Amino acid sequence: MRSGAACCFRRRRAKDLFGDILPRSFYNRDAVTVARSLLGKILVHETCAGIITEVEAYLGEGDLAAHTTAGITDRTRVIFGAPGHAYVYLSYGMHECLNVVAEAEGQAGCALIRALVPVAGVDLMRTRRPASKTDRDLTSGPGKLTQALGINRSHYGADLTQGPLTIRNQRNEANFTFEVTPRIGITKSADLPLRFIARIVP
């Protein structure tokens, strides 16, 4: 079943939906602010794009669920680097998940993109995700959306302010209602309200 909002967006030309690329300063803030502010923005990879509707924040200090709780390793190095870059990791040995690096250089903190509403390149997404039975299913999870958009660990460290992978403002902002809940799929620091969801109001 396709949602009404997704149908409306699909009819428009993609370029009419995309605004400016978010600047580095957008990401140079605390992880919670960055995560919340990403809701309603548009993740663009080459010809595919989707509105960000679910994000989780992972903090630098005192967050035992964050990968950076183990300190700087080969995997987590980028999270301690300059903001506005991509942290892509392999989850459960199968799924690649996309994070956005927040906080000033030298500080850990990132935002996990957990769900999108497809707005461009939907046909290509369908071919990349033959398992999807509905269009909502294309990008309704962190591993799903990377598969649909063709994002993988080769994008580790990619600069989100230029190049093929960017996040942009939405030209015609839709109406959203917002929700905050604990994060999904973790056991440590599991009670913190760091999962942010936007529901598009028809």
Place this chain on the structure above:
DNA sequence: CGTTAGATTTCCT
């Protein structure tokens, strides 16, 4: 429609 088990490999202890 809701719940559950299994897949599969990287990473850190």
Place this chain on the structure above:
DNA sequence: GGAAATCTAACGT
């Protein structure tokens, strides 16, 4: 060595 920021198919209701 074991847990892991998940997804899917298969089953039961």
